[in-house]
Amino acid sequence: MxxxxxxxxxxxxxxxxxxxxxxxxxxxxxxxxxxxxxxxxxxxxxxxxxxxxxxxxxxxxxxxxxxxxxxxxxxxxxxxxxxxxxxxxxxxxxxxxxxxxxxxxxxxxxxxxxxxxxxxxxxxxxxxxxxxxxxxxxxxxxxxxxxxxxxxxxxxxxxxxxxxxxxxxxxxxxxxxxxxxxxxxxxxxxxxxxxxxxxxxxxSSRKIESLPGYGEYIFYHGKLSVPENENAVMFLLKNVFSRIKTPFIVAGMNPSNKLKRTIKKLDYVTLIANPPEEEMLKLIREAHINLIVTFQATGLKLKLLKSLYNGRFCIVNSPMVSGTGLEPLCEIADTADDLVKTIDEFMHINFSPDHIKIRHQNLMLMFxxxxxxxxxxxxxxxxx
Missing domain, CATH: 3.40.50.2000 (Glycogen Phosphorylase B;)
Structure with a gap:
């Protein structure tokens, strides 16, 4: 004690x-x-x-x-x-x-x-x-x-x-x-x-820390030892990143050997296991897109909130934002085809000061x- x-x-x-x-x-x-x-x-x-x-x-x-x-x-x-x-x-x-x-x-x-x-x-x-x-x-x-x-x-x-x-x-x-x-x-x-x-x-966020401009990669983060998160990453690897050549970084706690082996085979995908908090925030901020997918619509995913406060564009599927009030701040795509199409579209869009202003106005109302x-x-x- x-x-x-x-x-x-x-x-x-x-x-x-x-x-x-x-x-x-x-x-x-x-x-x-x-x-x-x-x-x-x-x-x-x-x-x-x-x-x-x-x-x-x-x-x-x-x-x-x-x-x-x-x-x-x-x-x-x-x-x-x-x-x-x-x-x-x-x-x-x-x-x-x-x-x-x-x-x-x-x-x-x-x-x-x-x-x-x-x-x-x-x-x-x-x-x-x-x-x-x-x-x-x-x-x-x-x-x-x-x-x-x-x-x-x-x-x-x-x-x-x-x-x-x-x-x-x-x-x-x-x-x-x-x-x-x-x-x-x-x-x-x-x-x-x-x-x-x-x-x-x-x-932990007290203000929007998102950077304007462009990033060079897409980012997914989560507690990778949780089956829900591993399943989401495996879905993205098989159905989305097998079809595009944009660099994809996956980071999180305790990835399984299965996930490590799968990512090692893919040229455009990098796995970062157990990054410290400062590195995780840097990865979120420097990504052009934070890709946050779940098949389990429960609670509020704090990784979404962290990405909205610190990252640029957030592309999610419906279960990630359903009932959270955060739907207007995200791009929603539910099928693999829609995810590929939305990623391709937003990789070419500048994340502007106006995007940051709108995000601040909405998040401060709730959080x-x-x-x-x-x-x-x-x-x-x-x-x-």
């Missing part, structure tokens, strides 16, 4: 945040949202006690800059937890030390993801202000994972986990507010549950970090 010296005025606002993973480094979707929310709330004067579950990420001393106290809890990854009626992602994050630490005061609590909600309805937390941040429609996410998974055992696990999550999610009725990440998710939950709010993703921090604060401290 890491702790910062307490010099707190009794009138200062304090909260607990229960994170599904250690939110630093902020290098994949869920932890990007969590880390940047921690930073934004801290900058607005809120003092934070962070509780972080982990399995394979190290403790992060960098978080001490934003948190008064940090408690770490190792996930219980026992095989017996697969056979629980409770979803595996929840069951493995039960720790009595967490409950004890939450009961040390009466501060409001943000539960990050359905993953962390095992104690949401605990009798000893009754009367506390409790918010649940929904990063996805979780059961749909697991059903989609099952569709893209070729390994029979993993496919069965994803189907079963989706079934458990659909049954389990009614626990969110106990929360004072359920905070969704996209308009699509808001509509889904608001049709069934009370107290649903929409606050878009917290992110202004200061305004969104105020929304979180009003939910956490409703009487002030």
């Amino acid at each position: 890491a702790q910062r010296e307490d010099t707190t005025d009794l009138n200062e606002k304090r909260i607990h945040i229960v994170a599904l993973d250690i939110p630093y480094p902020a290098n994949y979707g869920g932890v990007i949202d969590i880390f940047n929310r921690i930073r934004a709330l801290n900058n607005s004067g809120i003092r934070i006690t962070l509780h972080a579950f982990y399995s394979n990420r190290p403790e992060a001393p960098e978080l001490k800059e934003y948190c008064d106290s940090i408690f770490y809890y190792k996930r219980k990854m026992s095989i017996s937890n697969f056979f629980s009626f409770m979803p595996f992602i929840v069951k493995t994050r039960i720790d009595k030390k967490l409950l004890y630490n939450l009961l040390r005061d009466t501060d409001p609590i943000i539960f990050e993801g359905l993953h962390t909600t095992a104690y949401l309805n605990h009798t000893r937390l009754k009367g506390r202000i409790k918010l649940v941040r929904m990063h996805n429609i979780e059961y749909e996410y697991y059903y989609q994972l099952a569709k893209s998974e070729k390994n029979v055992l993993r496919k069965l696990y994803n189907l079963l986990e989706g079934f458990k999550l659909k049954r389990y999610e009614k626990i969110i009725t106990v929360a004072d507010h359920v905070v969704t990440i996209s308009p699509n998710d808001y509509d889904h939950y608001n049709a069934t549950y009370p107290n649903i709010e929409l606050i878009p993703s917290s992110h 202004d970090p200061v305004a969104n921090a105020k929304k979180w604060t009003s939910l956490l401290f409703p009487e002030e």
Whole structure:
């Protein structure tokens, strides 16, 4: 446990945040949202006690800059937890030390993801202000994972986990507010549950960093160990980049050997595995087109947001932007033929200052970090 010296005025606002993973480094979707929310709330004067579950990420001393106290809890990854009626992602994050630490005061609590909600309805937390941040429609996410998974055992696990999550999610009725990440998710939950709010993703960008002019390559980035992302890249390699000669760069975390072998055979394609954040941003900014394709329309893909804030043209398919409100800022192409045609068209178009101005006007309406921090604060401290 890491702790910062307490010099707190009794009138200062304090909260607990229960994170599904250690939110630093902020290098994949869920932890990007969590880390940047921690930073934004801290900058607005809120003092934070962070509780972080982990399995394979190290403790992060960098978080001490934003948190008064940090408690770490190792996930219980026992095989017996697969056979629980409770979803595996929840069951493995039960720790009595967490409950004890939450009961040390009466501060409001943000539960990050359905993953962390095992104690949401605990009798000893009754009367506390409790918010649940929904990063996805979780059961749909697991059903989609099952569709893209070729390994029979993993496919069965994803189907079963989706079934458990659909049954389990009614626990969110106990929360004072359920905070969704996209308009699509808001509509889904608001049709069934009370107290649903929409606050878009917290992110690191404070202004549009896109460069005007032309780039020389097309870029795809994502967590490449995720089957959804690998399937998207394989689709692009087979159906799009086999037909064009524009340089294509793929970058991301932990690509499989299969993906490495496939890319090695292609003359116009380069793979960059596990680039540091600065290099990733440079690749996004210098590309002429950020190509972002998914076959899993769940949540808001933060790689899209990063590309819109930092890159030039964004070409996407419909599932990537469906229900996000970001459709007007992207070029949408759904078939391989349309992708080839759109890429060919936009590789010859100058990304102008007018493009940047329009992007700024639209993104700041939804994703202004200061305004969104105020929304979180009003939910956490409703009487002030």
